[in-house]
Amino acid sequence: MALLHGLLWRLLLFLVHVNRALVSWLRVRLRSVQGRLWERAMAALLLPLALAGFPDQQKKLNHANPDANANPVTGSRAACRRARWLSDGRSLEKLPVHIGLLMAEEELSYTDTANLVVWCMAVGISYVSVYDQQGFFQKNNSRVLEEIVRQQQDLLGADGSKYSVEFLSNGSDKQQHQVLSLRSTVKLLCPDDGKQSIVQVAQQLCRSVENKERSSKDISVSMLDSLLRESKNVPDPELVVKFGPVDSTLGFLPWHIRLTEFISLPSHRGVSYEDLFGALQRYSSCQQRLGQ
Amino acid sequence: MSWIREGELNLLEKISANILKAGPMPKHVAFIMDGNRRFARKKHMERQEGHMQGFNKLAETLRWCKHLNIQEVTVYAFSIENFKRTKDEVDGLMELAKQKFEKLLEERENLEKHGVCIRVLGDLNMLPLDLQQLIAKAVVTTKSHNKCFLNVCFAYTSRYEITNAVREMAWGVEQGLIKSSDVSEALLSECLYSNNSPNPDLLIRTSGEVRLSDFLLWQTSHSCLVFQSVLWPEYSFWNLCEAILQFQLNHKSIQKARDLHREHQAFQQLEADRACAAEHLLQHGNGKPIDAQRRQEALLHQTACREERIQDFLQALKHKRDSFFNDLTSEAILA
Numbered sequence A: 001m002a003l004l005h006g007l008l009w010r011l012l013l014f015l016v017h018v019n020r021a022l023v024s025w026l027r028v029r030l031r032s033v034q035g036r037l038w039e040r041a042m043a044a045l046l047l048p049l050a051l052a053g054f055p056d057q058q059k060k061l062n063h064a065n066p067d068a069n070a071n072p073v074t075g076s077r078a079a080c081r082r083a084r085w086l087s088d089g090r091s092l093e094k095l096p097v098h099i100g101l102l103m104a105e106e107e108l109s110y111t112d113t114a115n116l117v118v119w120c121m122a123v124g125i126s127y128v129s130v131y132d133q134q135g136f137f138q139k140n141n142s143r144v145l146e147e148i149v150r151q152q153q154d155l156l157g158a159d160g161s162k163y164s165v166e167f168l169s170n171g172s173d174k175q176q177h178q179v180l181s182l183r184s185t186v187k188l189l190c191p192d193d194g195k196q197s198i199v200q201v202a203q204q205l206c207r208s209v210e211n212k213e214r215s216s217k218d219i220s221v222s223m224l225d226s227l228l229r230e231s232k233n234v235p236d237p238e239l240v241v242k243f244g245p246v247d248s249t250l251g252f253l254p255w256h257i258r259l260t261e262f263i264s265l266p267s268h269r270g271v272s273y274e275d276l277f278g279a280l281q282r283y284s285s286c287q288q289r290l291g292q
Numbered sequence B: 001m002s003w004i005r006e007g008e009l010n011l012l013e014k015i016s017a018n019i020l021k022a023g024p025m026p027k028h029v030a031f032i033m034d035g036n037r038r039f040a041r042k043k044h045m046e047r048q049e050g051h052m053q054g055f056n057k058l059a060e061t062l063r064w065c066k067h068l069n070i071q072e073v074t075v076y077a078f079s080i081e082n083f084k085r086t087k088d089e090v091d092g093l094m095e096l097a098k099q100k101f102e103k104l105l106e107e108r109e110n111l112e113k114h115g116v117c118i119r120v121l122g123d124l125n126m127l128p129l130d131l132q133q134l135i136a137k138a139v140v141t142t143k144s145h146n147k148c149f150l151n152v153c154f155a156y157t158s159r160y161e162i163t164n165a166v167r168e169m170a171w172g173v174e175q176g177l178i179k180s181s182d183v184s185e186a187l188l189s190e191c192l193y194s195n196n197s198p199n200p201d202l203l204i205r206t207s208g209e210v211r212l213s214d215f216l217l218w219q220t221s222h223s224c225l226v227f228q229s230v231l232w233p234e235y236s237f238w239n240l241c242e243a244i245l246q247f248q249l250n251h252k253s254i255q256k257a258r259d260l261h262r263e264h265q266a267f268q269q270l271e272a273d274r275a276c277a278a279e280h281l282l283q284h285g286n287g288k289p290i291d292a293q294r295r296q297e298a299l300l301h302q303t304a305c306r307e308e309r310i311q312d313f314l315q316a317l318k319h320k321r322d323s324f325f326n327d328l329t330s331e332a333i334l335a
Helices: A002-042 A043-050 A054-062 A072-091 A111-124 A141-156 A158-163 A193-210 A221-228 A275-287 B013-023 B036-042 B047-067 B081-086 B087-106 B108-115 B129-141 B158-174 B183-191 B237-284 B291-334
Strands: A099-104 A126-133 A183-187 A239-243 A263-264 B026-030 B071-079 B117-120 B148-156 B202-205 B224-227
Touching: A002 B013, A002 B237, A072 A111, A072 A141, A072 A275, A072 B036, A099 A111, A111 A126, A111 A141, A111 A275, A141 A183, A183 B087, A193 A221, A193 B158, A193 B183, A221 B158, A239 A275, A263 A275, A263 B071, A275 B224, B013 B047, B026 B047, B047 B071, B047 B087, B047 B148, B047 B237, B071 B081, B071 B087, B081 B087, B081 B148, B087 B108, B087 B148, B108 B117, B117 B129, B129 B291, B148 B158, B148 B183, B158 B183, B183 B237, B183 B291, B202 B237
Parallel strands: A099 A126, A099 A239, A126 A183, A239 A263, B026 B071, B026 B202, B071 B148, B117 B148, B202 B224
Antiparallel strands: none
């Protein structure tokens, strides 16, 4: 009997996997139809490409021409795209001030991550935090930054200089986080920024109790909150978009996700602007009651 | 309506349960039972009736969990934020809680038969005294039961819980039981209200909301999160099966992530011990040369001392918490 149950369980799991694969295949097909329509409306000169299937073509679009300035046609396309993204951002009823991009996948792609960051900046999100469980992006931060600058130029064209890049190192922290300033701030996070940072704050408070500077009774939620917040007044992320098949936060900033909305997308590899915007639209349509 | 529902699953449910049980099963499931008020509005009934139906659903869910071999369930009954609701509703909820805990005490024997241990997580001081006493009585009477565990989060938020844990550790430092350098991720976990439970494997939130609302933020960092759109009073056995199936699909990758985290945690503890040992050697080395052997000895010494301090501290903390409940129950007897 147990053997039969085991077999049936395996069959069930298999069916769910098939179902998932089918759904994601349909999604891609549907998107490709939509994509084609959009492309026709956008630029007649790319029409032949549109028949070649969407995912490939999306890549070509994103990689456009590295010499965007040299080519007036691509330059104006970038300007047009930029205007569209900005107006997309404004069309939403609410836009997160701080978005978290949670990469719950084994293989990480610099290009796709950089695309996501640039799109977030383009629609007008001020703080973008990128998290992965291995701390891979934080370890390779210069590579990520390079890629972001490149994608910025590709996607936003020459005028991307508006989103100019600056290196800032976080004085209070051992790890050097790289920050893109002016309009948007990008932060690369790893698990140590989560529980471990709470532990560090706890140690700091206990040390001050040890030195008789404070009594244990004085410790309050707001005290911890202000110590866990950056010196800059960064709000908690209102939205986390999770990429990949794992349904877990995988240690993403436990203190800060109290009221965060979680929206999942199947993968960050080959992700399109429409996918991200869809997630933002879903976020924009939900309301919070805050215990009421 | 009682806390414990008797009765077997029907044939179809039983077959499905057995099939699911062939795979990995969650041992601890947490619920955010959302949607009682929306359900009441939808059915044109009183709000209080919606909360009542929600409680009944909890009893039914506990029965399903028992048949699915899930030994531990944690539910979010009342958040500290909920005190912001209208006085009318808060009073109604307190009254409901009072009734239910009275009922629970009446069902003592049945609870003993099933071995149900009830724990209440949260800051009881925020509640009316008579409710505090009832809760304390329920907790103390079922303390020794060990077949299944129900954790009720009442006057709870996760940030408050974490802050309270930090406060307890600071208390330990004040009492001279631990040093500030002993504070670690593992110690903080031990100071949470949930210190007696393993972390939940699966967290289920109903009614289509996709956030944690300050519930078990620390404990669910490597749990499978399932958001379902059904309202809590309409929750069915099949919804639960669906959530478990999703847990099973995630099981391997989450297990891997947990292992990775555990390794990293052990590494961090070792680093911290090394740093303390090195400091100790510098201060008390009397200028003798520090070789590898002395360093190793100092590390072992530091680790042993730290473990001993932490054990003493945790015992003191447990004693403090137990006596809080015991005092409440004896007060109730005197009153």
